[in-house]
Amino acid sequence: MRSESSLSKRGRDLTSDRLGPNAREATEKIGLYNGPWDPETNPDGLINLGTAENSLMLDDVAKFVNEQNINFEGEAFDYSEAWGSLRLRKAVSGFINTHFHPHSPTTAANLTISNGCSALFNALGNVLADPGDGILLTRPCYIAFGSGFGLLGGMTPVFISSNKIDQFTPDILPQYEAALKSAEDRGIKVKVLVLCNPHNPLGRCYPPSTLTAILSFCNMYKIHLVADEVYAMSVYSESDAPFTSVLSLDWQKYIDPTYFHHVYGMSKDFASGGLRIGSLWTLSAELQRAVTALANFHHSGTVNALLACNILEDKAFTASFLAKSRQRIAEASSLARDLLDDAGIHYTPANAGFFLWIDLAPWLREEDGEDEWIRERKLIETLIGEKVFIAGGQMHNAEEPGRFRFVFTREQKLVREGVNRLKKVCGIVGRPKVAHK
Incomplete structure (x- = not known):
């Protein structure tokens, strides 16, 4: 087996963290959990609120393709x-x-x-x-x-x-x-x-x-x-x-x-x-x-x-699919905002995509060090320890530490459970609703 020292400079660059966390190592670390969350079969599984995909429409795509009766030549x-x-x-x-x-x-x-x-x-x-x-x-x-x-x-x-x-x-x-x-x-x-x-x-x-x-x-x-x-x-x-x-x-x-x-x-x-x-x-x-x-x-x-x-x-399918998708995204966004408001977690205004840019800076802990970016990474580790993954701001080259991209295009019960785990990590018991300009 070739040692790392035998790699070319390009090869060593690819093994480094020069362009951010090593995706494979991070994924496999998260993969130490015993499967994705399911309220009945795997209540201790991971809640993924970090991957930007519209899970709400996956079954609709599969249903359409399965109905095509495609006969491959x-x-x-x-x-x-x-x-x-x-x-x-x-x-x-x-x-x-x-x-x-x-x-x-x-x-x-x-x-x-x-x-x-x-x-x-x-x-x-x-x-x-x-x-x-x-x-x-x-x-x-x-x-x-x-x-x-x-x-x-x-x-x-x-x-x-x-x-x-x-x-x-x-x-x-x-x-x-x-x-x-x-x-x-x-x-x-x-x-x-x-x-x-x-x-x-x-x-x-x-x-x-x-x-x-x-x-x-x-x-x-x-x-x-x-x-x-x-x-x-x-x-x-x-x-x-x-x-x-x-x-x-x-x-x-x-x-x-x-x-x-x-x-x-x-x-x-x-x-x-x-x-x-x-x-x-x-x-x-x-x-x-x-x-x-x-x-x-x-x-x-x-x-x-x-x-x-x-x-x-x-064209009929694409028009119907996209309209249904926008409706579901809007409903999921509304639920996420209500849950975040109830928790006292601020977010910036948004009207597109699958996510909200939320502010968890108030819950970065002083005991995790003077560097607030290190505090952010510690919070991510703690969240993963509680089986909930949300992508941190440093990964997105944020200007200030403590910002996270919260993906809400998931099943309602999964988003609710994810916010509950987030509140547990942050020690949020109950807060008044917050206004967002």
Whole structure:
């Protein structure tokens, strides 16, 4: 067996915590529990409120697929096009044209399919930048952006701090400028900015005024804008800004087409994380050729493609499914807010996605050390010890310790039990309801 010292530098990087906690070790540590929670068969199992998936719609996807009576032919098991069959690319393009309302219709010719959005981030990190180049990310941000672009591509995260400014307004642009200048002062050449709309983990959408400001910013500095809109159809309320796709804007007024790229996938809106379908739309022929060259390493599989086509081509089903999903997400969100309010736990306003950004800073313990980030990690360990998992803010590059991404798209009884365990860890007996602006 090869010792670690015999690995290449890249191999040693992959074993380090340079890009965050080792996912396999963390998962297997959590896996020491005796299975997932079930109130009857496994009451001591783990409550998972950390993985962002819509469990409320899994059975609906399975039911639809089972009713298709798909009779696979031999060609369903050949290699097919690694960058996505023409049928699948047409199905994805048609879905985007119907639901994202692009200013100019997308076409199959401008789409590349991969086995999930993370694989696309990996490919983009390899072809849009050189190792050490920067990627601009808001704080907090989705956990896997840094590793997606950096693990193999070697890109360096450059975080945009909000400094108490609402990052969904154009007022945030000076902070983008400050982050860019800080990177340049450190010798980092920023090549990419990732726009997560709706935002993960904040659960909010960007209004058109902010989107156009970001487009103009990227154009001014020749930065590639990668718009990740994977939660586009999971906006369950218009209490805040509704979803506006960047594609729906007359975006070519603001940015050179070769610097704008759009990513979407079926993992979130279609509760199909296991299907592994992600799409990249770009008008840059050069970028498309480069990503296609890597497609053999990120092939989503022909069987997966056929299942995805059956889902996306059935417009009546997709419309009904998405409407039902939004209703269930809204109901789950309402329950989670009521439970958190009753516990006196604050959260930020949100109207999209599967999660709330909650504040557990009041329950970080002084006895766990002077460093509040260490206190946050200790709280996570204590929560896992009580068999409840919630992703901490440090994993999301939060600006302040004590913030957590609370995923609520689970069965009601599971969410209730999870909050009960959270209250137990924090010593919350009963508190008055709190107001959220």
